[in-house]
Amino acid sequence: MSHSISMTDPFPEHPFWRFSCLVYQDRSLKSACLNLQDHLDMNVNIILFGCWLAANGRGRLQTTDFTKLEQLIAIWHQSITSKLRQFRQQLGRQVAANDNFNLISAVQQEELSAEHVEQLMLAQRAASILPRTRTGIQKACDAANSLQNYAHSLDVNLCLQERQWFADILQVIFNRVSAVNIHQLCGVTQ
DSSP states (O other): SSOOOSSSSSOOOOOHHHHHHHEEEEEEEEHHHHHHHHHHOOOOOHHHHHHHHHHHHOOOOOHHHHHHHHHHHHHIIIIIIIHHHHHHHHHHHHHHOOTTTTTHHHHHHHHHHHHHHHHHHHHHHHTOOOOOOOHHHHHHHOOOOOOOHHHTTTTOOOOOHHHHHHHHHHHHHHHTOOHHHHHHTTTTOO
16 A cells, blocks of 8 residues: 555545545554565555454455455556556655656555555455444454454464554554453464
8 A cells, every 4th residue: 555545536435445544544554554565465455455344344354255355456456556666666766855746746646546446346345245233342353363364365474573563453443442452362462
């Protein structure tokens, strides 16, 4: 996911996009998502999608669901989104001090649009998942399990730091659930 999210782009509005724009403003969540992306090759949109489903009472995603989600967006992500991210990062290294034409910002906006399209692709999968009544702790548990299932789908054995990044994400999204409970759900002992 890009470094700053704007609600202004030409694509259809969706509750998943609004959710992402809202929670991604938090520095700790953004940092945790980017760390998971950089260290474990987890897709930030898929991380947020699993959390959004859980936060809306739609339960947890299983390991096989994540494999299907990765396949669903693979071509778009590899051909468009990640290429724009790589180009923006390379541009930043080369012209950051002399970006008189705001090239980095322009590429970042295109990257953001690609992220939005990716989220719309993921959101289509949510249409068939009906919400149910869940408490805050149940929703947080669903999100924690979804994140762990995503890591499992990538054959990742989580270390303490990675579990802490999960906790950082969930603490922002489920801020009414105690930090102790969030840490327990993510396997982080305090």
